[in-house]
Amino acid sequence: MTIPRQIGPETGPRTALPDYSRSSATVERMVAQLDGPRRRTGGGNGQVRALLPAAATRDTLLRGAVGVLALGVALAALIGVIAVWLTVPEGHSPDIGRLLLMLTLALLALIVGLLGLRFAWVAIATARARVEIGEDSLLVVGALRSRRVPWDEILAIESRVVHPVHWLTAALRLRDGSRVLMPAFDRHIWSYSRPTGEDVRGLRRELHERELARHPRR
Secondary structure (H helix, E strand, O other): OOOOOEEOOOOOOEEOOOOHHHOHHHHHHHHHOOOHHHOOEEOOOOOEEEEOOOOHHHHHHHHHHHHHHHHHHHHHHHHHHHHHHHOOOOOOOOOHHHHHHHHHHHHHHHHHHHHHHHHHHHHHHHHHOEEEEOOOEEEEEOOOOEEEEEHHHEEEEEEEEEEOOOEEEEEEEEOOOOEEEEHHHOOOHHHOOOOOOHHHHHHHHHHHHHHHHHOOOO
């Protein structure tokens, strides 16, 4: 059934429904921008979209603060080791109690120091991280470097990758068996049980569509 756009003619043309054909481009632009600040468009060869961390500023400050705090605790533990060592009488070896205390403080400094370095590194990664989606490739930006990965080399997009530094994150699995981590999708401990984010699902859909276009079913 066809719904007329105009009613009449005895009373003159009256619009019953808006003519969407004239504003279809505007509607498409509005829909494309519904994702908010996580998607940006830029110049260059074709249109480029950038996927950013969900709350980059908050996560950078939070992880940076935890890193600084942990490094401060590690430094205090090292100072404690030195202070205990200085209490040993000159010309004598430390007794068993002092040895156990120094060993505990040194172990604490090592573990907390490594955690502090980890959080500091991830804070830098969060501040810089993004995934730029181009026509021919993805540009994955991490803490210190970036890597451009052609679509043809991507076999799958994994959303629950365990890494010793980034912990639970997402990655591109390439056809040669290697992985390219995407720090933009690092997850907090309290979000481990949540479903995969829409950005990762969108990348999977786009990869699937490109695979179908490259190998159409007969």
